[in-house]
Structures are given as C-alpha cells and as structure tokens.
Amino acid sequence: MQGPSFLVIFALILCCFGSPLCEDVSDETPIHRLSTKTAYFNAEKDSSHWENFQNEVSGCVAQQAWLLVRHGTRFPTGNDMNRLVDVLPSVAKQIVFNHQQGRGCLPDADITQLTDWFPPYGPRDKEQLQEMGFEELYSIGEYWRDMFPHLFNVQYDPFKFKVDFTTKNRTGQSAYHFMRGMFGDDAIGGIELPQPYSPNFILKFYKSCPRWMREVYKNNETTYKERLLFVNEKEFQSVIHAVSAKLGFLHPLTTRQIESIYDECRYETAWWPNRKSPWCSSFSDHDFEVMEYYQDLKYYYEDSYGTPLNSETACETINNIYSHFRSTVISGKAVPQGIFNFAHDKTIFQVLARMGIFKPSQHLRHDNFAEMKNRIWKTSYVSPFAANLALVLYSCGSTYRVGTFFEGQPIPIPGKCESLLCQWEELQPWFDHNAQTCNLSKLCMIHDEL
Template identity: 70%
Template sequence: MKGGCMLLNSRMHQKLTIGAALVSLLCCCSGSHICDGVEDETPVHHLSTKTSYFNAEKDESYWENFKKEVWGCAAQQMWLLNRHGTRYPTQNDIGSLMNTLPSMSQQIEANHHQGRGCLRQEDLEQISNWFPPYSSRDKEQLQEVGYDELFSIGEYWRNMFPHLFNVTYDPAKFKVDYTVKNRTGQSAYHFFRGMFGEDAVGNIEFPQPYSPNFILRFYKACPRWLREVYKNNETTYKERRLFVQTEEFQSMAHAVSARLGFMHPLKPREIVAIYDECRYETAWWPARRSAWCSAFSPSDFEVMEYHQDLKYYYEDSYGHPLNSKTACRTLADLYTNMRMTVNNGVAKPQGIFYFAHDKTIFKVLAGLGLFRPPQHLKHNNFAEMRNRYWRTSFVSPFSANVAFVLYRCGLEFKVGTFFQGQPTPLKEICQGVTCRWEEISPWLNENYKTCDLSKLCMMHDEL
C-alpha cells in the first residue's frame, strides 16, 4: 500500500505476537501521524552538521543595506575561516553504522514480509539491497561533493573580489593554513583550485600542517576545555540525555520503529545510526533520496535536529562560557592582520585562508556573539525554540565559512562580515551591517588582543 501501512490479514494476526499486532495497529490506525509522512521530501537544509553546503540555508536579507554602506569603498584584505567540505564518516561512525545497519536492513525486510511496517516498495528494496558505500580507508576523507563545495566557494570569492583574487597566485600575498586532518588540506586545495584555476593550483606550495595549532584547533590543546566541557558527561550532555526521555523524542522513536515494522521501540543509538546514514547519503548524492530517510517524518527530523543541537550547543557554543573564550587566538589573528593593514596602508597578506572543523566554527561564532539565542536550548523547551536562529544546520553545515573583509572608504576603514558568503551584521558590536574600524577595533582589542591560552586552559597544571 503506497504511502501507507501494509494491512494485516487475519492469518497474519494469528501468527503475530500481541506486541506485533499492537505495533501494526498503532501504525495502521494512526496512518496520518506515522505512515503518511514517509512520502514527504527529506528536509535537506535541516540535517544538522551533516547538511550539505549546497543545501544549507543562507540569509540574503542584508545585501541591499550592505551595498549602500560599502558604496565607493575598495576591498583591501580578506580573512576567511572555512570548515572542511562534505566528508565520509569517522572511524567510530563507520564502525557504528556497519555494526547496526546491515543486519537492520534484513530485519526491516523481514518485518514487511510479515505485514509490519509501512515503507514504500522502492524504499524497502533500496534498504534490503543496501551495502555500506564506504570502508575504513575512506574514514574522514573528503567526499567528491566536498571537492565541488570548496571549488565553488573559492570561485565565489574570486568573482566577488576580482581585483584581490582574479590574479596570479603569489605566496607573498596569500596565507593558507589548515589542520593535520587530511580533509582540511584537501579542502584548501580545492578552494584554491576554484580561486586560482586548475593550472595554477598545481604550482602552489601548500604548507605542512602542524599540531598543536592554537589558531585552528585550539580546543584540542586546552586541557581545561577537555576536562570541564568535552569530557564532562555529567553537565555537558545532561540536556541531551533528558531530551531522550521527553514525550517528543519517545513519540518519534515509536513512530520510526513502527514505520520500519519493529515490535519494540528502537534504541536511541540505532535511530541515530539510521539518521546518520540518511544525512550522509543526502549530502553525498543530492539528486537522489536516501531510503534511510524514509524512516522519518518532517516532525521526526525536527526532533533529531534538536537532539544534535543540544550536543553542540553545550559542547561547542553558548552552552558553556569557556567555548567562546578558547577561540581568542583565532580572533586575535583576525585583529592583528587587519590592524597591520590599517596602520601600514598596505595589505600583507591580502588574503588569509584557514581551513578547520565545525568545532572551530562554533566557537569563533560564539566569540563574536553571532546567532546567540535569547535563551539556552533545554530538553524541555523544544516547542518554544522551534523557530530558533541558532541551529546546527544553519550555523555549521559542511563547508560553513565566516569571512571578514577590510574595506578602505576614503579616509576610513570598514569591516564587512560574511557568513556563508552573505553579509551578516555583528549586532553585538556595531549598529550597521558593516562595522567602522573605530567600532570593531576597540572591541577586538579589549577581548582578544591579549590571549594567554596557557593561563586560560590551565596548561601549566597539566604538564
């Protein structure tokens, strides 16, 4: 029955346990709630940190005012922080997915043959014949669509500022850095391929990554953050644990389980595995729909996104004050480069390009006060936060980027902030879409010029 439940005949009912019959009854009698939603399209722009850059929402509402503010100005220097592009799963994720999904796919097929579940035939066939599209050698590597994302971003900035970037590459004019993870180096390569062209990129001498990198991966070198935030299961992940126990999450778990024909609610880790495969496949192959996504209705996707948001909000953003403070070296680097250009009148370098990870993006955005929600995300305010601006799908999809462009406007300088390539006002720092140097400079100077990570992170206590 397309888009609905497979109805049980009397003979099937006799063979099924009472639990199975109840699940079937739940599915069939509540079709509008559980079964009908499977035909809806996957919300490709709301898949948390696994959202493709090409699908991510971008706020274009500030362009008109931005153009007015920089009319007659000339861009002098650009500072860019870019998350790596769409990647393959981590080693841990590959292990979890391969340990869960192959056997589950066979069970889902068996469930439907026994009259339970309500997947469409084409989705059932795709799941039944599913084979992991990756192996351990692919772990954490950039996936092909990630090449395209970074290429398009490099091309975008070249077209935006041709006098800065539509030029012959000169190592004296451009600085590039990335972390020790291959995916960030690969991202840098494809970004430069888009910015300077196929022929030029082969002649660019990329730097050797190093660790610890206090600008791009500062959190890994911060014992205090690792202890108080990242490894603090009691407080950092408390809201997420409590959310799993809420009616919203439990209803989603029951609906997903019934949709797939299981006689008992799946475990949260099993639902997360299905959700992760759905998200990865959606990012990798935007032209086709992953059958794993058919387990979720639109409202289920909202619940799963919030489940992810509760993790990253406390682990990497406004949920803990230490998160934004650890980004001080990164923002100090922004301030130092632009201050030198303002003081000297010459941009050296004129392009600073950094490639890092979602954790870096989250913390830098929090350090700037961008997208700060009016209240903390909690396990019990899902309904109130439904239209929140801070959501991982928006704040840090694959290839997320934040850029600062220093403009000379006659005798003064202005700084334009771009998020995902769109003008974005720093509302906690200045009034306009852009900031006058006299506005942003004192703020950066006060908050980030002096950055003692050793003291902040208590490194001396750990060594």
Template identity: 70%
Template sequence: MMTQIAAIGAALISLICCCSGASICDSIEEETPVHLLSTKTGYFNAEKDKSHWKKFSEEVGGCSAQQMWLLNRHGTRFPTRNDMGRLMGVLPSMSQQIEANHRQGRGCLKKEVLDQLSSWFPPYEIRDREQLQETAYDELSSIGEYWRDMFPHLFNVTYDPVNFKVDFTVKNRTGQSAYHFLRGMFGEDAVGNIELPEPYSPNFILRFYKSCPRWLHEVYKNYETTYKERRLFVQTEEFQNMTHAVSTRLGFMHPLTPRELESIYDECRYESAWWPGRKSAWCSAFSHSDFEVLEYHQDLKYYYEDGYGHPLNSKTACRTLGDLYTYFRTSVSLGEARPQGIFYFAHDKTIIKVLSHVGLFQPSQHLKHDNFAEMKNRSWRTSYVSPFSANLAFVLYRCDSEYKVGTFFQGQPVPLMGICRGVTCQWEELNSWLNENYQTCDLSKLCMIHDEL
C-alpha cells in the same frame, strides 16, 4: 495447532501495529525536507540568509576591498572510524530485517524504498574514513569561485605566495579542502603549482581547544554536566514519540535501540550530503517532525560542547580573533594589505566557537530539554551554523580616508550586532573590540586547570 495459534497471534499483532501506525505512515510526505541535518548538513543543502544583502551593498558603496580573512570548515566527508564501524555493524542486517518486516505486513515504506534498502551496501570502505567525499571537491571549489567573482581585483589574479596565506590542521580533510578551494579560486592549472604548507600541532589558531586542558576537563569530558540536557531530552515525550514512530514505520514491534536509531539517522545524513540531488532511502524512516526532534537532539550536544551553553567555549577562540586583529591592524597601519587573502581550513568546533566569540546567532534563551517547542524558530541551530564547508569571512574595506569591515557567513553579509552599530563595522568600532580581546587573551592562563581547595 501451536503453529496455527502462532500465526493467528502474529496476524493480530500485525493488525494492531497497522492500526496504531496508520497516522504514523500518513505523516510521511512525498518529499520530506532533509536539509536540516545538523553538522552533517551538506553545504549545497544549507540555507543561506540573504536578508542583509541589499542594505550591506548600500553601506559599502564607494569602498574597495583590501583584505580577506576566511575561516572555512572542511567539506563533506566520510564517517569517522568509530561511526563507520557502527554503520557497517548495524545497517546491512537492519536493511534485511526491514524488508522482512514488510513482507510480514508490518511497516509502511514504499516498494521503491524497500528495493533500495534490500540491495543497499555501505558506499564506503575503511580506507575512506574521515576523508573528503567527492561532493566536497565541488563545495570548496564553488566557494573559491564565489570569492574570486565577488572580489575580482583581489582574487582573479595570478597566485603569489607573498599575497596569500593558507593554513589548515593536521587532519587530511582540511588540507584537501584548502586544495580544492584554491582550485576554484585560481584555476585547475595554477593549483598544481601552489605549494601548500606543512600542517602542525598544536595549532592555537585553528584547533586551540585540543590544547586546552581546562576545556577538555570542564566541558568536553564533563559528561555529567555538558550532556545533561541531551540525556534528559531523550526521556521527553517528543523524543519517545519520534522513536516509536520510526520503529513502527520500519515494521518493528519494539522500539529501536539508540545505536540503531543513530545509525539510520547518520546514514541518512551522510548520503543526503554526498548526493544532494536525491533522497536517501534511509531518510524515508523519518517524517518532517522526526527530523526536527533529531536535529534538536544534536543541537543540545553542540550547544553545550562548543557554543553558548558554556562560557569557556567562546573564550578559547580568543587567539583566533587575535590573528584577525593582527592582520587587519597591520594593513590599516601601513595603508597596504599584505597578504590580501588569509585562508584557514578547520573543523566544526572551530567555527562554532568563533561564531560564539563574536556573538553571531545567539539564541534568546538557552536550549533546554524542555523548551523544544519554544525554540522551533531559534536562530542557533547547527544545520545553519556548522554544516559541511561552513565559512566565516571578514573583509577589510578602504573607503577614502577610513576603513570598514564586512562580516560574511556562508558568503552572505551578517551584522555583528553586539559590536558594531551597522551592518558593516567602522574600523574604529571593531578595532576597539578586537584590541580588548587581544590584550586579555592568555590561553595559558585560561586553559590551566585550577585545583579545587
């Protein structure tokens, strides 16, 4: 008798779940867009803005590129040690439970997705942690090829260490990224003979934030303030509805825990970056609107931790821009560019802080927990500003007796609206701004923790 009652109860719960989840199941599109996945967006999935290209080309007509300064984020990687431990600890049993849920009549994943999940096994081992994944080899190589084809007189040449400076952080993935970038630019045969420098730490150009006690104290480890908006966003109706929808779609009769939700989302993001031509089964848990909510959740973290959400973030990048200034000023002064290519390979935190320093992609208002709807079309989103292999380049052009500077993000020209009047900068304009930045940049003073009296 008790068995029958239990069976009837289970059937009723299943019916209620099914009815309430009908619209949730219907919200899954045949091909849900999965290209906006915050800082784990694959480079080949990242959208690139080409709206300024024609105007930019017209502005630099008759000019010749003399020197490039490039800052590149490392390519698509495997999870970190902590993330990998979490994914391995949650997902294998989760995949089996999702299959069991559907056998009991709950959930709404398609059979082919369930088949993929039932046979899913982590596509990585502990030794892979933080290393580049194979897709990154193509990402970086294609970027190197792109710049070689863009400026053949600069880069379609025999590699000479006198003409090129390469630097990267102590993390192995940035050194690997440099190697594959140079492979794309100079060729398979040449790259084997290029002697890469030994990385060092602290590196005040490429990882300045790690050596800034004030930033670590006031921003990175200031959990109460820095991550306040993100915590509040988790409590909003948008986030709670997303959690309910994903849980129901996977057949659970209780909300997924933050750890479970994060694991499913992260695996979806990693696999989408690793295999851009196919859809990860884990991504089938989310609708288009779910992805938007989760992306905003990520944006709230990086906006305050690295971007415009705290003034100290952009200020710490002053030495990096000082390096750019030194190279370009010397080339203009001498009338000759040496080296002609400066190539740096670093991390998302470096990219975001430098972008904030020069005022690129600044939103009209701060990202907050309660303005998600208003910020749907925001210019600042991590899927755009810091995907894997994100890159920012400044190119010094010689135009008869004057110089101009072009700014490129993801290989496409972008105007420095707050610094220069046109899509390209007159050297005098950028020189004035960079010089002021250079003169006032004192990281020792900026990063000092001041005792409160």
C-alpha cells in the same frame, strides 16, 4: 503474565488497518535541516542584508579578506563508521523481513534499496573528503574570486596569500579544492600548500586546551546532561515509537539504532543530493525537527553558548584577524591580501560564539523544544559542511571599515557596531580588549583543588 507492549499492539493495528503514520512517509527530505551533516549547497543562506550592505559599501574598496572555512562534505569518522557498519546491515535485513510479513510503511522502492544493503564506504574512506566536498570547496573558491576579482582573480603569489589548515586530511583536501576554484586548474599544480602543524592555536585551539578537554569535552555529567534528558522527553520518545512502527518492528528500536538510521540518512543526502536515501523515509518532518534539536543540544553545550569556556578559547583566532587588519590599517599595505583558513565545525561554532553571532534568546534545554522551534541557533544553519565565515577590510576614502560575511552573505556583528559595515574605530576597542585578555596558557591550565 505480562501483556503485549504498546508497540506490538500498534504494529498489529498498522498491519491490519493501516495508519496515519504511513501517510506521513514523505517523499521529501528536509535537506536543509540535517544538523552538521547538512551539505553546503543544501544549507539555508540569509541574503536579506544585501540591499542595506550595498548602500553602505558604496565608495569602499576591499583591501584584505580573512576566511575561516569548515571542511567540505566527508565520509564518517572512525567511531561513526564502526557504529554504522555494526548496526545498519542487520536493521536493513529486519526491515525487509518486516515488509515481507506485511508490517511497516516503507514503499517498495525503498525496500529494494535496503535489500542486501551494506554501507557504501570502507576503512580507507574514514574522515576523508567525499566527492561532494570537492565541489563545495571549489564553488566557494570561485565565489570569493568573483566577489573580489581585484583581490583574487589574479595570478597566485605566495606573498599575497596565506593558507593554513589542520593536520586532518579533510582540511588539507578542502584547502586544495578551494584554491583550485579560486585560481584555476591550470594554476593549482604550481601552488605549494604549507605543511600543517600541531598544536594550532588559531584553528584547533580546543584540542590544545587541557581544561576544555576535561571540563567540557569529556564532562558527560554537565556537557551532555540536557541531551540525555531530552531522550526521555515525549518528543524524542514519540520519534522512537513512530520510526519503529513505520519500519515494522514489534519492539522499540534503541536510541543507538535510531541515531544510526538518522546518520546514514544525513550522509547519503549530503553525498547524493539528487536521490533520496531510503533511510530518510523512516522520519516525518516533525521527526527531523526533533532529531535536529537532539543534535543541537550536544553542540550547543560542547562547542557554543551553552558553556562559557567555548567562546573564551577562540580568542587567539580573533587576535589573528586583528593582527592582519591592524597591520594593513597602520601601513596602508595589505600583505597578505587573502588569509584562508580551513578547519572544523568546532572552530566555526566557537569563533561565532566569541563574536556573539547567532546567540539565541535563551539556552537550549531538554524541556523547551516547543519554545525554541524558531531559534536563531540551529546547527543545520550555523555549521553545515563547508560553513564559512569571512571578515573583509575595506578602505573607504581616508577610513577603514570591516564587513562580516557568513556563507558569503553579509551579516551584522551584534553589539559591536550599528551597521553592516563597521567603522574600524568601532571595532578596535573590542579587538584590543580581546588581545589584552587572551591568555590561553592561563585559561587552559587545569586548576586542581588542593
């Protein structure tokens, strides 16, 4: 006869004597550490370069700005929504039952919220921008208007501003609310946004690249290998056992159930920042770190430095920046003076990788979680909802310089120049090389072995 499992014994001890795990049920959620579901207002922003930047930019005037913005906080995708609806109501019901039987650690307030719980969204909401996303994009539009009032605190003119977004509703909605923040509610009714198109090699190049789709996105054997291996590591297994015990289960929850609880926690935290989701009480601070790393292992190889093809496919986006800035440098006239692009987390990840920004000291792997705790590349920081990257062309007397901003804060471009405000002549060789070697048709062609 098989003896009782570790978790059964653990839960009985928890029930009868209490446990340090119950003391670890935090009233606080690390709202800045929720991977790609981190809300923009909650995301960490590095303002440490401002003083040096202000010294360098003295005497310079911004002439043209190119922005890439991820859509704002949204509802789940169709696949995620189906999973959450399938998994969570029954889990919530069992958590309440466990609590009634004297098992688990959740406080009464959380149990009350989980009683008769059902996901607060339906099929019509899938992939749509949530109200918090409206506020995020409106705020970002206001931010850039106030940053460069001579460029953006003006009457809207379609010849001065170029807007582009993908065919997904959430990017079009993001563009609308950004423009509303920049030009005002009175003006937005008169602004005609363009029709999105596909394929879009500037904003959604990856989906138009058959080679990337086959070798990266649909390559479970290679792309998701580290993530799958991490599930069997002690760090992730400890999360499974700790969460299961905290919720009063006498058996370990599945990875699918743990992911669903984590995702609902992340979504509800992004939507309603002033109230705590009861699902978040399932995790300790350490658990959140492990779950963030679990997410990082996916995106690092699917969209960033873990796979070289990711950065290579973003070359046309860099060409788009170059063509606009080069035209202004040659002619002395910035037309358009604002180029606003709205896309997705993959676009942000891959463009940043093309530029060499936030490159970690070593690859993220299933077996180096402890070593990488202070890594520079974290999805929570690199691509929260409404993440944005801006390059601004300045005229500085008789020369031109380029400043780079992430989340509205100045940052250096590693290896491209030695200052925060790069001389145009320093960047031009990199831009030229990118233009000369960028051939998406050749790069994305699938070469089958004969």
